[in-house]
Amino acid sequence: MDRTPPALLLALFSLLCRGQPGGQPSNEVNLLDSKASQGELGWISYPSHGWEEISGVDEHYTPIRTFQVCNVMEYNQNNWLRTNWIPRNSAQKIYVELKFTLRDCNSIPLVLGTCKETFNLHYLETDEDMGAKFREHQFSKIDTIAADESFTQMDLGDRILKLNTEVREVGPITKKGFYLAFQDVGACVALVSVRVYFKKCPFTVRNLAMFPDTVPMDSQSLVEVRGSCVNNSKEEESPKMYCSTEGEWLVPIGKCLCNIGYEEQGPSCQVCRPGFYKSTPGNARCSKCPPHSYTHHDGAVHCSCEKDFFRAAGDSQSMACTRPPSPPGNVISVINETSVILEWSWPADTGGRKDVTFNVVCKRCGPGQLQCEPCRGAVRFLPRATGLRNTTVTVTDLLAHTNYTFEIEALNGVSTLARAQRQFAAVTITTNQAAPSPVTVIRKDRTSRNSISLSWLEPERPNGIILDYEVKYYEKEQETSYTILRSKGTNVTLSGLKPDTSYLLQIRARTAAGYGAPSRKFEFETTFSISSENSQVVLIAISSAVAIIVLTVVLYILISRWAPECEHGENKTPHFILRLPGIRTYVDPHTYEDPSQAVHEFAKELDASGITIDKVVGAGEFGEVCSGRLKLPSKKEICVAIKTLKAGYTEKQRRDFLSEASIMGQFDHPNIIRLEGVVTRSKPVMIVTEYMENGSLDSFLRKHDAQFTVIQLVGMLRGIASGMRYLSDMGYVHRDLAARNILVNSNLVCKVSDFGLSRVLEDDPEAAYTTRGGKIPIRWTAPEAIAYRKFTSASDVWSYGIVLWEVMSYGERPYWEMSNQDVIKAVDEGYRLPPPMDCPATLYQLMLDCWQKERNNRPKFEHIVSILDKLIRNPGNLKVTANTASRPANTLLDRNSSDMASLRSTGGWLDNARTLPCKDAFGGVGYTSCDTLTKTTAE
Ligand code: ACK
Numbered sequence: 001m002d003r004t005p006p007a008l009l010l011a012l013f014s015l016l017c018r019g020q021p022g023g024q025p026s027n028e029v030n031l032l033d034s035k036a037s038q039g040e041l042g043w044i045s046y047p048s049h050g051w052e053e054i055s056g057v058d059e060h061y062t063p064i065r066t067f068q069v070c071n072v073m074e075y076n077q078n079n080w081l082r083t084n085w086i087p088r089n090s091a092q093k094i095y096v097e098l099k100f101t102l103r104d105c106n107s108i109p110l111v112l113g114t115c116k117e118t119f120n121l122h123y124l125e126t127d128e129d130m131g132a133k134f135r136e137h138q139f140s141k142i143d144t145i146a147a148d149e150s151f152t153q154m155d156l157g158d159r160i161l162k163l164n165t166e167v168r169e170v171g172p173i174t175k176k177g178f179y180l181a182f183q184d185v186g187a188c189v190a191l192v193s194v195r196v197y198f199k200k201c202p203f204t205v206r207n208l209a210m211f212p213d214t215v216p217m218d219s220q221s222l223v224e225v226r227g228s229c230v231n232n233s234k235e236e237e238s239p240k241m242y243c244s245t246e247g248e249w250l251v252p253i254g255k256c257l258c259n260i261g262y263e264e265q266g267p268s269c270q271v272c273r274p275g276f277y278k279s280t281p282g283n284a285r286c287s288k289c290p291p292h293s294y295t296h297h298d299g300a301v302h303c304s305c306e307k308d309f310f311r312a313a314g315d316s317q318s319m320a321c322t323r324p325p326s327p328p329g330n331v332i333s334v335i336n337e338t339s340v341i342l343e344w345s346w347p348a349d350t351g352g353r354k355d356v357t358f359n360v361v362c363k364r365c366g367p368g369q370l371q372c373e374p375c376r377g378a379v380r381f382l383p384r385a386t387g388l389r390n391t392t393v394t395v396t397d398l399l400a401h402t403n404y405t406f407e408i409e410a411l412n413g414v415s416t417l418a419r420a421q422r423q424f425a426a427v428t429i430t431t432n433q434a435a436p437s438p439v440t441v442i443r444k445d446r447t448s449r450n451s452i453s454l455s456w457l458e459p460e461r462p463n464g465i466i467l468d469y470e471v472k473y474y475e476k477e478q479e480t481s482y483t484i485l486r487s488k489g490t491n492v493t494l495s496g497l498k499p500d501t502s503y504l505l506q507i508r509a510r511t512a513a514g515y516g517a518p519s520r521k522f523e524f525e526t527t528f529s530i531s532s533e534n535s536q537v538v539l540i541a542i543s544s545a546v547a548i549i550v551l552t553v554v555l556y557i558l559i560s561r562w563a564p565e566c567e568h569g570e571n572k573t574p575h576f577i578l579r580l581p582g583i584r585t586y587v588d589p590h591t592y593e594d595p596s597q598a599v600h601e602f603a604k605e606l607d608a609s610g611i612t613i614d615k616v617v618g619a620g621e622f623g624e625v626c627s628g629r630l631k632l633p634s635k636k637e638i639c640v641a642i643k644t645l646k647a648g649y650t651e652k653q654r655r656d657f658l659s660e661a662s663i664m665g666q667f668d669h670p671n672i673i674r675l676e677g678v679v680t681r682s683k684p685v686m687i688v689t690e691y692m693e694n695g696s697l698d699s700f701l702r703k704h705d706a707q708f709t710v711i712q713l714v715g716m717l718r719g720i721a722s723g724m725r726y727l728s729d730m731g732y733v734h735r736d737l738a739a740r741n742i743l744v745n746s747n748l749v750c751k752v753s754d755f756g757l758s759r760v761l762e763d764d765p766e767a768a769y770t771t772r773g774g775k776i777p778i779r780w781t782a783p784e785a786i787a788y789r790k791f792t793s794a795s796d797v798w799s800y801g802i803v804l805w806e807v808m809s810y811g812e813r814p815y816w817e818m819s820n821q822d823v824i825k826a827v828d829e830g831y832r833l834p835p836p837m838d839c840p841a842t843l844y845q846l847m848l849d850c851w852q853k854e855r856n857n858r859p860k861f862e863h864i865v866s867i868l869d870k871l872i873r874n875p876g877n878l879k880v881t882a883n884t885a886s887r888p889a890n891t892l893l894d895r896n897s898s899d900m901a902s903l904r905s906t907g908g909w910l911d912n913a914r915t916l917p918c919k920d921a922f923g924g925v926g927y928t929s930c931d932t933l934t935k936t937t938a939e
Helices: 006-017 153-158 532-562 595-602 651-664 697-703 710-730 759-763 783-788 793-808 820-828 841-850 861-873 897-902 916-925 930-936
Strands: 028-033 044-046 052-057 063-070 079-082 094-102 118-126 140-146 164-170 177-184 188-199 204-206 209-211 223-226 233-243 249-258 262-265 268-271 329-336 339-345 357-365 372-374 380-382 392-396 403-411 424-430 442-447 452-456 468-475 482-487 491-494 502-511 522-525 611-619 624-630 638-644 675-679 686-690 742-744 750-752 767-769 775-777
Touching: 063 079, 094 140, 140 164, 177 188, 204 249, 209 233, 209 249, 249 262, 329 403, 329 424, 339 403, 339 424, 357 392, 442 522, 452 502, 452 522, 468 491, 482 491, 595 651, 611 638, 651 675, 651 686, 697 742, 697 793, 710 750, 710 793, 710 841, 710 861, 783 793, 783 820, 793 841, 793 861, 841 861
Parallel strands: none
Antiparallel strands: 028 188, 044 079, 052 063, 063 188, 079 177, 094 164, 094 188, 118 140, 118 177, 204 209, 223 233, 233 249, 262 268, 329 339, 339 392, 357 372, 357 403, 380 392, 403 424, 442 452, 452 491, 468 482, 468 502, 502 522, 611 624, 624 638, 638 686, 675 686, 742 750, 767 775
């Protein structure tokens, strides 16, 4: 019989298996491994001649126990082999791995019909070991095991045995343990090894979370397992995984991150070494300290900056430490009038940063740059002065002809952290002369049917002394046909306009640097033509005016008859031009393109041969003032004052000099100095006026201190007020009304003089520069004119109040020795000059009225004239003196006694009158007293 003995099978198996790789997956936990036992396994065979336990060696020559059976020649085989009781532990699902060899029945002769090529696998669950008890029917079949490969006799010759490995699942097992049983029904089989195991998900670390050993459920569902973070890490998102029935970890969710100062290395978090840092939690590596920073200890979360290096608030820990930049270099300035473009180069050292910006500091410097102060006011920087990203800035609106220093500082994000001293590049410049800025504020003061009076404010940046303003106007939509006027002051009256018509106007200022840009266009409209209703009123007004003129003419002729002769004894010829008072308006000589045209429009050209100069009586701005005589053809020689223009004058000086004649020539009033004519066609250029024997009022009063009666003084004041009323009616604002600009003739008649256009700016020694740059006679000027050059007839009224005070104090200097600044301050605070000694209360009240802060509350000259007229008519009203009447609380300082003594006294009333000047003037014409004289008035 060709039967292969089982021992031989095993020996052959040993050969076969030699060199084959072994080992088991990590997720399998053995409950039984027959190969692990070297002693007898002690399994039970039924019947005992069936399965046979045999010792052998495995591929490593390690002794193992095997079972074999090969009863192929006999029918009805039923051989059982039962394992020992196997506790299932936590497992539910059990795997059985069988390794066996099986003989091919065909290769065994004479066994046909009985030989089998399979065997059966069974199991039995129990809660306890039943020992040797075996009941076949208690077992449940798991499967019939067939060989994938069987061997033959030939294989044995070739020594090639084919080992089969079959794995079967058992379960779920619910009892505490179980048995396995192998049923042979007539095969030739060697059971080389039996391994019983279950699967688990083994301990693992995923995403820095630890997951413990987990035994899967038997069912299809997965086991959810929460992980716990490894040391020095913390959960970012709760870590979990699922353990599958196959013992595999599936679907990792969430993770842990290494703490700051620790980095992920494999499945753990390791501390950062010195020189490295980790500032954020996460699984990034520790970073090397960036440039100019360090750490000297383990687990650093950031690196410290080296000395003199810093980290700005917004800098990340990974950025290098940086330092402030060096100053910018090579500052270049390009000056254009009052602007300068500054350019500089990028700093040599940006401190390691890109956020470099520049600040520009402007300083205005005195001569020699010794004293510099921060630039104030309207200096503008384009695009701005600080935080510049480019290396250039344009500075505008500087003052002309001024030294400036610009300090350019480079800054970066750490400049504020460094305590080092400011470093900057500086450039010093001097601005050029520049044209004035445009006039921006224009106001319409008065409109009539064919004229308009305008005033405006000086440009914000005059950039020098404003010589004059050019006023260009034209009918709307007829720009090509325009008229240009020039005005020294900040107001103008445009006359000769069409009624009910729209005009456009532009003003530009002129300084030595030329014209500034014109203002924006200002639109105004003249009023409607007079209606028939109004025309009646006008008719009445004109009739009254004519009546007044006739009366004036008659009076004038009468007075002229009594007028004194000049030194040479020649009689004066009555000289008057019939002009309707109040109808004409003053025309600014600058209206004329050619100023010499203006002078000839208003002033008569005199033949120099008719003029005799006698002596020099004073000095004016443009030359000497002389007294002399004028002989006109077929006229009597008369006494005149002659103003001369000194040799070497400029064209402008000539124009300005003659402008006084152009203005004066327009006036015709007994209290306005009268122009006889001009000499322009030969040299010296002269202005010839009536001669005023007593010269200027201030010096005249000082010379005759306390020598006049109040009525005489009131008479003089009345004359001045009347002259001023005339001027204001003409629309002329004097701007420099003061006793020094009033001339007194031998009849004590006071006349307003000094009409030079540049007078207020240059000529008047009292004029001082205001903060706004204009030159103003502070003590005589109304606050609004000082503050914002608002010169009007109302500001002339204020000045008149001061003249009133000067007259009543016999030429005392207003505000005595107080400084101009103190005067401005005191007046602004509401203080006013106190009444001069023995000044009538009514006159002092008039002064206070003239000094009303609100200019509209001041009396008009018309009103002043009528007040003075009334006082002259009722001199009793002059008896109460202001010093005895209760004084207003806000008069200027109760000065000490010596100061008060210096106030001149009129020295009594009419009874105390100094009549000499009156006698001089009127004695010869039958007037018995000045009282009587003033009642008639010069008019
Ligand atoms: O105070 P006064 O003698 O009077 O000195 C000044 C000087 O010239 C300079 O202005 C005198 N003055 C000016 N105009 C005349 C004039 N029309 N008649 C007489 N003196 C005059 C003024």
